[in-house]
Amino acid sequence: MNNTTHQKDHDNTNIAYGLQELNFESTIGGMGQENNQRTVPLIDLTDFEQNRDKIREQLWHAATDIGFFQLVNHGIDVATVREAFALSEQFFALSEENKARFPLKEGLNAGWEFMAQVRPSTGTADQKESYQITLPHMDNLWPNQVLVPEFQRILLDFEQRAWQLGMQVLSCFAEKLGFAQDFFTQAHRRDSADYQSTLRLLHYLPLDEGVEPEAGLWRAGAHTDFDCLTMVFQKTGQGGLQVCPGKEAMQRQEWTSVIPQDDIITCNIGDMLMRWSDDKLKSTLHRVRMPKPDEARGPRYSMAFFCQANKDVMIQGPERKYAEISARDYLLQRINANFSAAKAAEK
Ligand SMILES: O=C(O)CCC(=O)C(=O)O
Numbered sequence: 167m168n169n170t171t172h173q174k175d176h177d178n179t180n181i182a183y184g185l186q187e188l189n190f191e192s193t194i195g196g197m198g199q200e201n202n203q204r205t206v207p208l209i210d211l212t213d214f215e216q217n218r219d220k221i222r223e224q225l226w227h228a229a230t231d232i233g234f235f236q237l238v239n240h241g242i243d244v245a246t247v248r249e250a251f252a253l254s255e256q257f258f259a260l261s262e263e264n265k266a267r268f269p270l271k272e273g274l275n276a277g278w279e280f281m282a283q284v285r286p287s288t289g290t291a292d293q294k295e296s297y298q299i300t301l302p303h304m305d306n307l308w309p310n311q312v313l314v315p316e317f318q319r320i321l322l323d324f325e326q327r328a329w330q331l332g333m334q335v336l337s338c339f340a341e342k343l344g345f346a347q348d349f350f351t352q353a354h355r356r357d358s359a360d361y362q363s364t365l366r367l368l369h370y371l372p373l374d375e376g377v378e379p380e381a382g383l384w385r386a387g388a389h390t391d392f393d394c395l396t397m398v399f400q401k402t403g404q405g406g407l408q409v410c411p412g413k414e415a416m417q418r419q420e421w422t423s424v425i426p427q428d429d430i431i432t433c434n435i436g437d438m439l440m441r442w443s444d445d446k447l448k449s450t451l452h453r454v455r456m457p458k459p460d461e462a463r464g465p466r467y468s469m470a471f472f473c474q475a476n477k478d479v480m481i482q483g484p485e486r487k488y489a490e491i492s493a494r495d496y497l498l499q500r501i502n503a504n505f506s507a508a509k510a511a512e513k
Pocket residue numbers: 368386391398400407452453454468469470
């Protein structure tokens with residue numbers, strides 16, 4: 167097989183994969199029903215190195231089964247998490263004019279956007295705004311010391327801590343997949359210009375008093391994540407995240423609520439790691455629903471850290487189930503697929 171044909175085969179595989187994902191996403195945007203019998207496993211990271219064997223098995227079980235797990239005693243102090251949340255709230259409280267000084271850099275996951283994310287599953291914009299930090303692309307995107315004092319210093323430190331914890335979790339998956347323990351750490355090097363892991367601050371908009379939201383609106387429409395591992399920091403009492411794990415749940419459109427807590431991090435596997443693990447680790451569909459009439463109508467804040475392999479890293483599982491693809495091309499393909507689906511939904 168010559169190089170060109172070989173390349174074409176790869177492309178076809180990738181396109182087929184993308185379409186399959188999309189068809190599936192566009193059928194899953196409805197309300198469905200709740201099933202709160204299922205639970206998301208809670209994994210205690212106390213004395214991680216001493217307990218590595220046990221923790222590795224617990225992580226693997228959760229990630230190959232439901233694709234979601236929660237971490238407790240994870241080493242990021244709750245005061246540090248609250249400090250980051252406080253800065254996030256200060257940023258989103260700025261005037262629109264001030265926030266608009268830090269516009270999202272298209273395709274780079276850096277900067278501020280307001281209701282700009284349209285999900286293929288729903289065809290509507292998520293009822294949220296976000297500010298994303300992706301280290302190589304932050305020129306002109308940091309609010310200064312007058313606008314939000316200490317924003318840059320504290321959030322850079324927080325990003326580093328989140329990265330470190332993410333790499334710790336990924337080291338367990340690396341071992342189970344037969345890779346070196348630091349395999350994913352090398353693939354997510356923070357000092358590289360190809361780094362594309364992202365810390366995203368999220369502000370889901372409050373509901374107007376006495377006005378019921380239109381049907382079909384979501385704080386975050388049903389989706390799977392593109393990355394390897396997502397770590398979501400949430401606040402006690404600010405619920406809404408729901409997961410739909412596996413084929414059976416999907417057929418019945420059954421959604422299970424995740425209970426948020428300040429000192430717990432909710433994690434999920436993304437599509438990139440699912441592919442990298444030859445589909446052993448599960449990237450599970452999830453969404454953030456609007457508050458019900460009897461629930462608090464205030465804003466919801468969360469912070470998500472997305473571990474996305476550096477652009478130049480080649481992705482292929484130990485069993486070579488899928489063609490090799492660079493992390494750059496993989497993400498571009500997923501983003502483009504979403505973009506065309508959003509366009510199609512507008513028509
Ligand atoms: O805010 C949350 O709880 C989840 C956010 C999420 O799923 C995402 O940003 O991909």
